[in-house]
Amino acid sequence: MNNLQVKQAILDKIKSYDRIIVSRHFRPDGDAIGSTKGFTRMLQLTFPEKEIYLINEDYSDYLAFLGGEDEQIADELYKDALAIVLDTGSMDRFSNKKVTLAKEIIKIDHHIPIAPYGDISWVEELRSSTCEMVVDFYKTFKDELKFDKLCATYVYTGMVTDSGRFRFRDVSSETLINASIMLGFGIDTETLYANLYLEDFEYIKFKGEITNKISITENGVAYLIIDKATQEKFNLTSEQASACISFMDSIKGSLIWLAFIENKDGSTRVRLRSRFLACNELGEKYRGGGHAQAAGATCYSDEEIQSLINDADKLLGEFKKNNGGWL
Ligand code: AMP
Numbered sequence: 001m002n003n004l005q006v007k008q009a010i011l012d013k014i015k016s017y018d019r020i021i022v023s024r025h026f027r028p029d030g031d032a033i034g035s036t037k038g039f040t041r042m043l044q045l046t047f048p049e050k051e052i053y054l055i056n057e058d059y060s061d062y063l064a065f066l067g068g069e070d071e072q073i074a075d076e077l078y079k080d081a082l083a084i085v086l087d088t089g090s091m092d093r094f095s096n097k098k099v100t101l102a103k104e105i106i107k108i109d110h111h112i113p114i115a116p117y118g119d120i121s122w123v124e125e126l127r128s129s130t131c132e133m134v135v136d137f138y139k140t141f142k143d144e145l146k147f148d149k150l151c152a153t154y155v156y157t158g159m160v161t162d163s164g165r166f167r168f169r170d171v172s173s174e175t176l177i178n179a180s181i182m183l184g185f186g187i188d189t190e191t192l193y194a195n196l197y198l199e200d201f202e203y204i205k206f207k208g209e210i211t212n213k214i215s216i217t218e219n220g221v222a223y224l225i226i227d228k229a230t231q232e233k234f235n236l237t238s239e240q241a242s243a244c245i246s247f248m249d250s251i252k253g254s255l256i257w258l259a260f261i262e263n264k265d266g267s268t269r270v271r272l273r274s275r276f277l278a279c280n281e282l283g284e285k286y287r288g289g290g291h292a293q294a295a296g297a298t299c300y301s302d303e304e305i306q307s308l309i310n311d312a313d314k315l316l317g318e319f320k321k322n323n324g325g326w327l
Contacts, residue, residue: 006122007140010084010106013120014043017082019051021073021102025088026058026095030196032087033063034158035108035130038151039086042138045146056095061239065195066154078102087130087158089289090115108133112280114289125291128170131158135178152185157192169293206234211247219317222254223309227262238263245271252327255319256312260305268305270297272312276326277319282311 001009014020022040024032040054053070075098083102088094089111099105107118110127127133134155138147159179163171166179183189199207210230216222226241241261248257256279259271270286272279278292286308288297299305320326 003122003124004140006120007137009120010108010122010137011141011144013082013104013106014047014084017050017080017103019077019081020053021078021081021083021096021099022052022054023056023083023085023088023094023096023099025093026056028056028058028060028063028095029158030063030161031129031131031158032095033060033066034154034156034161035086035134037066037069038131038134038155038158039084039108039137041151041154042134042145042147045148045151046144055098057097058095061237062196063157066157072096072098075101082106084108085118086134087111089113091117108137111290112292114284126170126172128166128168128172128175129159129162131155131162132175132178135159135181139178139181147185149185149187152182153187153192156182156187156189157196160192161196170291202234203240206236206240207244207247209234210244214248214251216251216254217309217313217316219313219320220253220255221309221312221316222248222251222257223260223312224248224258225260225262225305228264231262238269242269242271245273249273255326256316258309258312260299268299270299270305270308272297276323277315279312279315282308282315285311 020043022036024036036054040052043052053073055070055072078098078101081102082104083099084106085099086108088109104119107121109123110125110130112125113123124133138145214222214224224244226244231241238261245259255276256274261269263269272283272295274293280290280292280295283289283295283297286297286299288295290296299308
């Protein structure tokens with residue numbers, strides 16, 4: 001099936017169910033929350049006679065301004081329901097584990113597929129965000145679907161955050177056309193950007209201190225290790241600690257940068273970013289995955305952390321040896 005046929009199959013499926021449950025990946029970012037909220041609202045506006053829920057088990061504090069989600073429903077209500085999971089590459093990343101109880105599952109996603117799932121799967125890994133796919137879905141069936149300013153605000157949030165404010169490589173002319181359609185709904189971007197990007201003064205002080213702790217390997221891999229003690233010292237949520245990945249995103253010659261954030265259970269969340277070369281296979285080697293230039297992984301010991309840093313250094317060394325033209 002080509003993309004148009006897949007989208008048609010998804011719309012047909014939606015029409016054929018009375019109960020639909022929308023979900024996403026855990027530890028959600030702007031794209032996961034924006035795409036699910038936007039898609040859910042679009043369905044609710046279009047099909048008011050259907051039961052449509054947005055159900056997950058976690059949320060992200062920094063996106064609380066977008067509002068909440070629905071409470072969990074009884075297991076038996078899943079049996080004759082359609083589940084639609086957005087922005088989630090593999091089933092082990094489901095935020096709502098009960099999705100597997102649904103009669104059928106639809107996947108809509110832009111991650112590199114390493115563990116496919118879903119009775120219908122629409123994956124476009126070159127899209128800059130899943131939110132962009134929601135716009136594309138809306139555009140395709142514009143005559144049948146209802147959309148409003150709030151849908152547009154949700155979806156635009158994911159487009160902006162997942163594309164690094166329209167800077168990343170996957171941003172295409174179509175991305176900007178899609179963004180333009182969303183802006184056409186009259187989004188209040190000043191309020192949106194204030195919610196997304198203003199920081200507490202305490203956090204800015206943490207940023208200053210932590211920036212001094214960035215290490216750089218021989219070949220230019222920048223990294224930060226934020227252990228539990230540091231998180232406690234600055235009274236940080238793990239979400240705030242994880243945001244330190246962005247402190248390293250503009251160092252000349254550092255084409256790979258890594259943040260290691262110790263979890264409560266002693267394991268370590270790894271965030272990988274790169275420019276000019278890909279880092280997703282490195283993430284996959286350490287139980288992760290994601291996109292070519294933005295991936296995640298998990299480490300279980302200091303040795304594993306060091307081994308990942310060494311692998312990244314080797315990868316970057318090889319890349320620099322064989323390529324020029326980067327800054
Ligand atoms: P993050 O650093 O958590 O923002 O992740 C970057 C990208 O990689 C996001 O698109 C995530 O959905 C994806 N990702 C993060 N961790 C994993 C993982 N363990 N397995 C697969 N994909 C992941």
